[in-house]
Amino acid sequence: MSTINLLKTLFHYLTRAGQWCYRYPLAGGVLLSMLSSVYLINNFAVVNRSALAGLWRLQQPDSVANSIFDSLLLTLSHWFAVDVVGAGHLLMIAAHMLLLVLLLLIARQLYLAKISRWALIFLLLAHPSYNDFRAYILPEPLFWCVWLFAIWILLKYYRSHTIAAIMTWFVVFLLATQLTVAAWFWLLLFPFGALFWKPWRRKTVAYALLGYAVIVIILLFLPVYQGISPMDWVIETVLSNPNSLAEVLGLNQSNWVKEENSLMAGVFVFSGATSLVVIRILIAFGLICGGLVLYAVLRRQYTIIDQERLRILIYVAAFDLFISVVLFVLDKDGGSLVSFSLSLLLFLPAALGLSYIFKKMATQRYSRLSTLVIVWCLVAYVASGFIIFGPRKDYLKTAGIYAAKQLSDRPLYANDAFFLFYAGKNPEQSTSWAAMQTTAPEQAFYYAYDKNRNRKLPKTLQGKTPIQRFANQRGDTLLIYAFEHQ
Template sequence: MRRSLAALWHGLWLNRQQQSLLTVTLSLATSLWLWLEGGRVLDVESLQNLWRSTHHPQTLFEHLLAPLAGNPDLAVAIMAVLSTLSLWLYCRLSRLIGIGPQTTFILFLLLNFNPEYNDVRLQISRFQPVLLLWLAGLYLFLAHYKNHIHLAFLGWATTAWLGALFVPIAAFWAGGFPLLFLLWPGRGNWRRRLCERGRFLLAYYALIALIIGLVPAWRHAIGDWLPELIAQIDLKRSEIAFLINADNPVDLTITEGYLVALVLVALNAIKIMGPVITILALLALSRRVLNTVLEKRVRHFHTCSLIWIWGMAAVAYLYYGYLPSDLYYTPVTMLVLWLSSGVVFYALQRIKSGRIPPERLLILLWLIIAYALASIITIGPRLTYLREAGEWARAHQPANGATYSNNLTALAYSGRPPYLDGQAYIDMEHPRQEYFELTPDDLLVHIKGRKQAEPQDLDLFDILAEYHNDRGDKAYILRVKTE
């Protein structure tokens, strides 16, 4: 029996099929646990994406999402499959670039149980397919660059431009990052290699320009977008200058504003990676153990990828005016884990050699278990009552009436547009004119926090139903009293 268990454990480390099955199973189980632990409640951004997909679809992702809008559970299941495929491909890439099976599995665990990643891994976001395409592009390039570097580059470029169809900012990745192709090591004379790749890249950019020129919609869109980009960056630069010193705003140049954006993006990336991965990165930099696992050219490739994505995120911050969703930082976390794999490998070797005392190993094991549990357990108040209140209002809404609420989640689950500036949003604490125009056929889902007082005008309504969580937050489903 003991030999069988030892053989099974040894096979999980060395057999790629068994390890792949283990990672896929663990990822899907984690996704299912997170969905059930969170009360099967979507975040506001996901609900807004579902609403737009059925009412005003504009992007490719929203059109693809439209058939799933009526079934949020199915939409979340597809997001779970996409995230699982991304993690599986991440492990395949780790093995491809020379990271061993044990180190790869530890990297997977660090990513799978990262608290910030688990907060967004089921998010219905257009970046879910982009992340999968980004990993697929890296795999195609790194798997075939030694024998067919031009075909490997074309495979990478295809996935990059497909990603740009979902997230336009990915065009910066597809358009600018290929310049690294000129410096990629290879065989033969470096001048001849530079000329060959230079001609190849000229053809690549000429093809892009030709396609854009032949499609009038794309040509006009880029012509309108570039001035808007410059204007937005200039506006954000002024806002940053005001935030630095509101009393005496400094005059920042665009370059200085971009440097500030880089700092803000880096701080946000550190927050999202969490303390464990950040410590690994610092150890990798301080102990210079990066070269213990990764090949030199692959290490440089990942470093350049990290720098380029960092710069893209800063441009996105200046353009959109806010830091992107946490899901957008997942490539940064993955690249940092790859570059820090030497630290994990070194730690595993110390454990195998027996140089770490057993009591310290036991403490480390309990810390790892506690960290993993903290990443999948809902510590804050549950939001199930918001979904239940919205679904009740949707099921009992009169034919001639409408549903209103002061909560976007409740609005979305009641079938109403989940937007603060929408007509369905009404707050009893700060009533607008629409609040006094409610009819007996209308329903008002009022959400009251546990520290808030009861609404002053609550006696004007009949309470049809009430939902609450274990923290004391309540959802009243109200109807205007008839005289």
């Protein structure tokens, strides 16, 4: 077979595969999610910093699970005979595949066309902030899956099986309270949301909502959250962090924030917190997606969504913003949870805007220059989601593995948590060189110094010769020194 015929055959099968994928967005999206997650994890090379301490603790022989997330990691590690890091990556791949499935199920409930669902897949899987989460080991994606599942139940069954939907919502978020404190706030969505979604149609629904409210109120005053009641937790958090947001906004330096003006200051704090959270959401969501949402609204693409479901979706989004503001004020937001949970819902109108652009491009209603600019923006969007532009830290992983195998004959210290983690040491015990000089051990030891390319070595290390050095392409270098008995 000639090369030309081989290329024709390959192109034919690729076209058939593309047609099959387009026909089944759910299956195609899951496959793309799995493949792209594997690529991102391999490309990122190291574990995210926030997970280092927890993963190191779980790797110890006598470790016990302190949460559902820890239990899942240990269970997967046992089932698949992999280390805890590998179990974490397996869990994240599965969680993000499930997250995409739930978003597509919600899109189907909103009557989004097939091209809109593919636009949703594209926007989600190529989003830079979301791809950072896919390379990390975090409990937040598990909560996002629970949250999206509850929203799907709400959209699909609230009108036809209202009481069952209410009970499912209660059970789902009661279980989710083991993942994050935000789940306690989501339990409060009923019955307030029901006031917004009238008419109720049946008296039994009103009775169910009343019973739901009574049960939730009782739970708020029972010691069911870390040994205390959720209400006590909120009160203690407010009392222990009274100035957390004031410091962020600079209110503690304002003369008008006095005890007699506490109400006015409180209003200002919550309005300021709302503004900051909205800004953080917009930053996490990105300029292209934000523009697509605005474009979909201006072109009234949201009118294809059933009005009752649209009202539910708007209320859920507003409630999520409220919870984000409250957690931000209490300094318990966890960063990623506040920055991206609402963005997952905003992908739906963004997909409507992008699919509308695709339709206009297909009918040649844009000029060639406009089409070229749109294609360039989409290519840049994909590039920003899959290319790591910053310095890579894989050299720290390589150095840590080397130290674990070759440098076990004496104590090992370092100023970098990543190196210590891969060397089998506690990443929370990183020690600066200045601290080592004041508390240097009497016996021989190794010290690993991670040198940034823009900084010079400390003067006391400049005259010493390292026994090993590891570097990345940007010039960041990890130097390992051997110090003899003092």
